[in-house]
Each structure stands twice: as C-alpha cells, then as structure tokens.
Amino acid sequence: MQSSEKPARLDATQIKRLFSELKLPQLLASRGSPIDIMCPFRDLHSPPRNNRPECRLWFETHPHLHCFHVHCYEELQELNTYLRLLITGTTEFPDIPGSARIPGDYAYARTIEKRLPKILQKFRPISWPPNPIEMDVPTFLKRLGVFKKADHIWIGNVRDSGQPRFSVHFRTLTEWTKAPPPRSWAYTCGAAFIPGSFARTDANVAAFRLLILESDALGGVDTVAVVRWIEEEFDLPLLAVVHSGNRSLHCYFQHPGAEWLAIYKPTLTAIGFCPSCLRSSTQPRRLANQIRMENQAVQHLLWINKINHL
Numbered sequence: 001m002q003s004s005e006k007p008a009r010l011d012a013t014q015i016k017r018l019f020s021e022l023k024l025p026q027l028l029a030s031r032g033s034p035i036d037i038m039c040p041f042r043d044l045h046s047p048p049r050n051n052r053p054e055c056r057l058w059f060e061t062h063p064h065l066h067c068f069h070v071h072c073y074e075e076l077q078e079l080n081t082y083l084r085l086l087i088t089g090t091t092e093f094p095d096i097p098g099s100a101r102i103p104g105d106y107a108y109a110r111t112i113e114k115r116l117p118k119i120l121q122k123f124r125p126i127s128w129p130p131n132p133i134e135m136d137v138p139t140f141l142k143r144l145g146v147f148k149k150a151d152h153i154w155i156g157n158v159r160d161s162g163q164p165r166f167s168v169h170f171r172t173l174t175e176w177t178k179a180p181p182p183r184s185w186a187y188t189c190g191a192a193f194i195p196g197s198f199a200r201t202d203a204n205v206a207a208f209r210l211l212i213l214e215s216d217a218l219g220g221v222d223t224v225a226v227v228r229w230i231e232e233e234f235d236l237p238l239l240a241v242v243h244s245g246n247r248s249l250h251c252y253f254q255h256p257g258a259e260w261l262a263i264y265k266p267t268l269t270a271i272g273f274c275p276s277c278l279r280s281s282t283q284p285r286r287l288a289n290q291i292r293m294e295n296q297a298v299q300h301l302l303w304i305n306k307i308n309h310l
Contacts, residue, residue, distance in 0.1 A: 041072035109266035123225035132300035151192035161200035187284035212285040245292030
C-alpha cells in the first residue's frame with residue numbers, strides 16, 4: 001500500500017544499517033541516491049560477461065533495488081519488502097520509483113552510442129534473412145509464452161479502438177484460438193487488457209507482457225545485430241522477430257518492467273530503435289504473418305524462440 005503523506009528521508013543511522021545489511025561500503029552513501037551496485041542475486045543471471053554494476057539502489061526515502069536483468073525480479077521484490085520492514089518498520093512505501101520518476105541512464109547511452117559500430121560488427125548475423133516461418137496467429141501468441149489465461153489481447157488495425165463496437169478486437173488467447181483474426185488485422189500490442197475493454201488505453205492495461213522494438217534507422221541485418229547485443233548485455237529474452245512487410249523488423253522481447261525501460265530507454269534510442277515504440281505498450285505493432293494493407297505484403301515471421309537461432 002502506498003502512503004499519501006510526504007515521505008520522510010532516511011536518517012544516517014537507517015542508511016548505515018541498510019548498507020551494512022547489503023554488505024556495501026558505507027563510503028558509497030556519500031554519492032547520494034541512487035547508486036549502481038552489483039546485483040545481490042547475480043548468480044541467477046546468465047554467465048556475466050563484464051563487471052559493470054547491473055543493479056540500482058535508491059535510499060533517499062526508502063530502500064529500493066532494481067536490476068536490469070529479469071531473472072532475479074521475484075527475489076529482488078522479496079528483498080525490497082524485507083528491507084523496507086527492517087529499515088523503516090513498515091512494508092508500506094512512498095511511490096516506488098516508476099517510469100515517470102526514474103531518470104534515464106544517459107551516460108551509459110552515450111557510451112553505447114560510441115561503441116555502436118563495434119557492436120554491429122561483432123553481432124551481425126552471417127546470413128540474413130532466414131526463410132519465413134508459417135504459423136497462424138493463435139499459435140504464434142501461444143509460442144511467445146507470456147500471456148496468461150485471463151489476458152485480453154488486442155488484435156486489429158490502428159483505428160480499431162475507442163468505441164464499444166471494437167470490443168471484438170479484445171479477446172483471450174482461448175477466444176482467438178476458437179475464432180482467429182482475419183489476415184487483414186495487421187497489428188497487436190505488448191499489453192494485456194482488463195476484461196470488457198474496447199479502448200487500447202493505458203487505463204485499461206492489466207499488465208505489460210511484451211516489449212516490441214522497431215527501427216526505421218537500421219537495416220534488417222543491423223537490427224538483428226543490436227537485438228543479439230541486447231540479449232547478451234541485459235539477459236533480456238528475445239521471443240520473436242517479425243518483418244514489417246516493408247523495410248523494418250519488429251522485435252518481440254519479454255517485457256522487462258517499467259523501471260528497466262525508464263532507465264534504458266535512452267540506450268535503446270541511441271542504438272537506433274524508434275522512440276515511438278518505447279512510449280507505451282498499447283501502441284500497435286506488426287503481427288506475424290498478417291497482411292500489410294498498404295502493399296498487400298505478408299508480415300513474415302522470421303524467427304521465434306525454440307525453433308531457430310539468430
């Protein structure tokens with residue numbers, strides 16, 4: 001439960017106890033909140049490839065840890081609850097840093113922007129594109145492995161939202177399986193919606209399931225290169241790659257959470273992904289093997305997890 005009162009700052013004794021609990025040098029507290037540290041659950045990540053701190057600690061009003069890896073999410077949530085109780089005496093908290101309050105890591109983004117030519121050279125695939133994968137929409141959505149039974153998934157075209165008659169575009173995976181969408185319904189999005197939705201708005205979002213990235217600046221080969229780098233650098237699972245039916249690729253990732261996205265949005269922009277696809281998970285993105293109406297091209301599925309390799 002979030003408190004509506006203005007939060008008090010942690011005092012020196014609380015901060016000292018927090019750093020002692022996390023086995024961090026007390027000197028680090030002098031840098032101010034937040035600081036970057038090694039993740040307490042680093043052994044849950046993929047084998048580390050560098051020694052860059054991957055976890056961020058806030059300690060101004062309450063202790064809060066966030067890691068850019070996804071495999072330690074549940075453990076960190078438990079640790080955050082424990083630390084709040086230990087340091088503040090309550091599990092309530094004042095506005096956990098959210099996507100609107102966490103500053104983007106622009107310093108890291110500038111570093112990666114300078115390294116981009118080397119990243120492209122290292123991670124470009126030997127051959128591209130692969131042969132398209134034939135798969136209907138319900139099977140594709142199931143194979144992504146992120147949607148829950150009660151999730152309502154939107155499928156349609158850009159303007160199929162906002163009026164009660166558009167409720168037909170919001171269905172569960174079971175319902176889509178029984179009645180697959182017409183191939184002219186070319187878009188989906190990364191959010192799961194609450195039952196009864198007919199508008200693709202943030203207010204109707206039940207959960208974020210997918211982060212779907214697109215680049216108009218990078219060609220297909222270079223898009224694949226930065227996607228492979230993201231997988232290695234952040235341990236962020238890539239789920240599928242869909243051709244737009246024009247020039248770009250739509251790259252489906254498991255959604256890493258609003259906090260991660262707020263921190264690394266500048267980095268994703270710096271390596272060439274469109275800012276528009278980073279603003280909201282309710283924005284339409286190309287759906288595999290549907291028809292792009294402008295030119296009647298197929299939006300081919302080029303890669304999906306557990307079938308082939310980039």
